[in-house]
Amino acid sequence: MTDGHLFGNILLGGRGGTNPGQLRVYSGGIVWKKQGGGKVVEVDKSDILSLSWLRIPRSFQLGVKAKDGLFYKFTGFREQDVNSLTSFFQRNLGITPEEKQLSISGHNWGDVELDGNTLTFLVESKQAFEISLADVSQAQLQGKNEVVLQFHVDDTTGANEKDSLMELTFHIPNSNTQFVGDESRP
């Protein structure tokens, strides 16, 4: 298996922080191995639902959505990697990665999009943040206009994050026609 591309120092992101590792993209799929051993993420070509690129500060993030509902985020790609990988994905996997933009305006109003297991908060059609509904322990309506999401909090020392999101509330005005109340229940 000499085909494909190998990238060192690619961070696998998620709740609980990020871990550096090595990412290999080949005609059979995507494999990420944690630096120094341990966790391995393997997504077979046939299990990839979609791919995306997001420009973030200092690098690019590859989003890999798997058919089982899991969503992996790999960070640390350079602009030239994006170009070469995009053509590799098109040629070998038949998938064109979607180009997403990050919201940087600092505004707190926008739209909520639900796609499979992922909730995205979009500000001016740009992505402000994404939440995996697997991380949500409870969703409830509060009053007529609010949806509260509570997150599983990892209170073991394993999590390397200093500050962890515990609760998040969306305000949905009466004039909003998208009914999020029921859909956001995992």
Added chain:
Amino acid sequence: GDSRGAARASSDLVAYKNVTDLPAVRDPMIQVDQKNEAILLPVSGSTVPFHVATIKTITSNSDNRTSSIRIVFTVPGTPFNPHDASTLKFQSCIYLKEVTFLSKDAKHISDMVQQTKNLRRQVTSRESERAERAT
């Protein structure tokens, strides 16, 4: 729009213009960016900026073992939040209203609250001076 003359609506305040202006945060933690008037929040492994003008209140709570920080953002239709151009324009949008983080570091949390409050005060007084000059 009608940004000339009248006071600026809160929606005209923008934290960053380019993605490359956003500081790269190594570890997921809350940070305050004084220069760009933003608080940066770690959500699902990413850093999400919020302009301090969108913040209504920020408070912390600590006991012996855990600390938490709670940020309430401005949303339309709440008391003391006048309907300015922004809330009318975006009234059918979904708003992020509140976030609560747990923290391992009580000192860090109280620093963040203090810095955000100071920054918010500066921005508010600058914007109200600006509005006064415009009239």
